[in-house]
Amino acid sequence: ETGVTQTPRHLVMGMTNKKSLKCEQHLGHNAMYWYKQSAKKPLELMFVYNFKEQTENNSVPSRFSPECPNSSHLFLHLHTLQPEDSALYLCATTRDRSTEAFFGQGTRLTVV
C-alpha cells in the first residue's frame, strides 16, 4: 500500500466511448503525475500537476484530458481513443518536484 489508489484497475473501452481514470492520494503531496507504460517501452510522462495547477503537458493528444479538482484527486478523462492507446496508466505523487515518487497500482486500459 503506497497511499496512492487508482480506479479502476482494469478498463476495456470502445473507440467511441468516454471514460475516466481516477487517482486518489492521502499523503498530503503537492505534485501529481500521469504516466503511460506501453509494452517494452520506458514510462512516458503525460501530465504534471503542482499545487492543483497543470505545469506540464508532454505533447499528449487532446483525446486525453486531465483534471485535478483538489490536492487529493487526479482524473484522466478519455474519449475517442485508439487501439494504440492501450497501455498501463500510472498515477504518481511526490511531496514536491524533487522528492521520492509514490505510485498507484495502475489502470490497465484496453481499447477495442
Next chain:
Amino acid sequence: KNEVEQSPQNLTAQEGEFITINCSYSVGISALHWLQQHPGGGIVSLFMLSSGKKKHGRLIATINIQEKHSSLHITASHPRDSAVYICAVRGHGDKLIFGTGTRLQVFP
C-alpha cells in the same frame, strides 16, 4: 539511444544467488531512483540516491556520479524478488527519465 540504459534486460537466478542489475545514464542528474514493479503493475520506490551507497534489508544500491553508473544488488535472492526493476534519473527540470527495466525471475 535511451538516456537511461539498463542491463541485463532479462535475468534468471536460483534462489540464494547474488544479483546485480546495472544502470547507465547520459544526462546530468540530481538523483537516481530504483523502482520495483510487480506483475500486477504497481510500482514501489526502493531507493533514491545522489551519491555513495544505500542499503535496505537485502537490497543495496550504489551510484558513481563520475562514471554515470548505478547498480542494484540483491543478496540471498528469493522467488518473491521476482519483478521488473526500473532505474530512473531525475534530470534537468526535475523530470524523471526511466529505463526500460530489468525483468528478474528467481526460481526456488
